Amino acid sequence: MKIDSPLFDRIRVKPAADRLRQTACPNCQWPGCDRDGTHRAPKGRHAEGEYFTYCLDHVRLYNQSYNYFAGMSDDAVYAYQKDALTGHRPTWRMGMRGAGDPGAGPLRDPFGFSEELGAAQGFEPQPESRAIRATERRALEMLGLELSANAVEIKAKFKELVKRHHPDANGGDRSAEERLKNVIQAYNTLKQAGFC
Structure with a gap:
């Protein structure tokens, strides 16, 4: 292969001086500025992914006056910020299947949280079946x-049963150890079934 071959030019590690000039930064887009545009600045709300190229001084000036929400009402800004919490993805109301209207019937409170929090009058928890x-x-x-x-x-x-049947509390008694295993197994069964 010849040294001045175009193939050799493509595989060189350090580009030639003429190629360095081709990869130089674009000019600053600020009116009247001819310096290199080394910094990007966003164009605005309706031009996501598009940027101006400015020099350092002009990008600082642009960023000081930049306002993403310019021209939006307070309600629109609030709605945008609320949607931003979920990444602007759709969301649905939380609750159980078929429980669309919160005032449709009595709440089910198996753990008695409403009593602790001072529930409103007229609340009657349903017995859990x-x-x-x-x-x-x-x-x-x-x-x-x-x-x-x-x-x-x-x-x-x-x-209570774990404390009572633990081998350390019974001097290493094997029968207490066997009862402890049964208690743990019974508790895990109830836990898997959703009782606790």
């Missing part, structure tokens, strides 16, 4: 609880 399978019945019996036990009672009973 859940189907209990045989494995869950055995787990509740293992913990010594009624079928109507709630999450707080289950957790409290579990903690």
Whole structure:
């Protein structure tokens, strides 16, 4: 291959002086300025992805006076900022299936949060009705609880039984260790079923 070959020119690491001039910065787009436009500045709200090229002094001047929301009303700015929280993606109302109207019926509050927060008058929580399978019945019996036990009672009973049957509390007794395994297994069964 010859040294002055166009193929050799393409694979050279350091470009020639004439090629360096071709890759120079464009001129500053500020009226009357002929310096290199080394910095980009956004064109505006309706021209996303488009930029002016300015020199350092003029990009500073431009940025000081730049306002993305210029010409928008306060309500429009608020709506834009609210949509920006979700990345301008569509959102839906939160809630359970079929619970479109918040005033349609009584709220379901299985954990009693409304009582702690001082609920409004007229609020009556619905009793929670859940189907209990045989494995869950055995787990509740293992913990010594009624079928109507709630999450707080289950957790409290579990903690009590773990403290009682832990091998360190029973001097390394193997029978206590076996009961501890059964208690832990019963609690995990109830946890997986959504009881606590």
